Amino acid sequence: MPLSPEQSAEIEALRSQSAQTLRATVPGMEAHLYKAFPVLDHGFVRVIDYMGDDAAICQAARVSYGKGTKSVQNDEGLIRYLMRHWHSTPFEMCELKLHVKLPVFVARQWIRHRTANVNEYSARYSILDREFYIPAPEHLAAQSEVNNQGRGQALEGEEAARVLDYLKADSMRAYDHYEEMISTEGQQGLARELARMNLPANIYTQWYWKVDLHNLLHFLRLRADSHAQYEIRVYAEEMCKIVADWVPFAFKAFEDYRMGGATLSATALDCVRRMLAGESVTKENSGMSAGEWREFQAVLSE
Structure with missing residues (x-):
């Protein structure tokens, strides 16, 4: 299960408390604080703390312009300008x-x-839980034939069943040996920092991760993309929902200019101009490599 009873009790205790503050707060984020949002089979994402809001972005941007400029340009317009111009x-x-x-x-x-x-x-200090990520059958896929770091078609039938059995059995066997090695019953017991080397890469870990919004959006641009690996993409998609409730103006601009937009090279932009002028542009006369042309075509067809 994603949360232990101790963690659930801690969350309830934290959410039962409240305090007055003079700092900026966001109702959407206050509702999210400490809650665990499930991801994959045993994972989760939860907000521990946050600082700032859409207004804080504008406040920082306007510091170089002086007092009174807010009446010239509203917050959303300013945020979109900042996002548009990187x-x-x-x-x-x-x-x-x-x-x-x-x-x-x-x-x-x-x-x-x-x-x-x-x-x-x-x-090194604590014992890891017996929790492993086991993909759902629809996420068991063969190696992609066109992308060396991607997936192809889903495995089917006996092959899919065999792979799932391997993943489950190997994970359990490795953890059994981990427990046996660190046990001090009738033996000295191997140090935890050494015993952990035998655990598989699908075992769960946890961390606290603190990041500013600029670098968070960069993370989301790459990891919430449809081409990102499924297992990290689902975390990014859950985080997108959180960010949308935290800084709605900034997230909308991010969706428009980063997630939904496209960057064109000078050569690609020249091809667009030629197309608009009525010229027939092909891969042969575009000045692009085969890969560049394929990506350019994908942008135009989306």
Whole structure:
């Protein structure tokens, strides 16, 4: 299960408390605080703390313009301008701290985003739970024939059943041996920091992850994309819902300009101009490589 009884009790205790504050608060985020949103079979995402809101972004942006400019341009318009022109520092004024439970192989992919503060559950100090990510049958897929780091068609029939059996049996066997190695009954017991090496990459870990909004949106642009690996994408999609309730103006601009927009090279932009002028543009006369042309066609057809 995603939450232990102790964690559920802690959440209830935290949500039962309230305090007056002079700092900016967001009703949508106050409703999310401490709640665990399930992801995958045993994982979750929950908001521990946040700082700032849409107004904080505008406040930071306007500091260089002086008092009184708010009447010239409203907050949403300013945020869209900042997003459209790739300004970053105003978005860095907002921060979010999450508690995330996730499989180790997802964590290793996630940690590639090095612009956050992370504190992970210590398997040197504590004993990991017997919880493993086992994909649903529809997410068991063959290697893609066109993408070396992607999936192809889902496995079927006996092959899918055999793979699931391997994943379940190997995970349990590795954990059995882990428990046996660290046990001190009738033996010295192997140190936890060594015994953990035998655990599979689908075991669950947990961490606190704190990041500013600029770098969070960069994470979401890559990981909530349809081409991202499913197991990290579902976390990003859950986080998108949270961010939309936190900074709705910023998230709408992000959806328009980052998730829903496209970046064109100078060559691709020239091809668009030629097309608008009535010229027939092909891969051969486009000046693009085969890969660039394929991606350009995909942008135009979306």
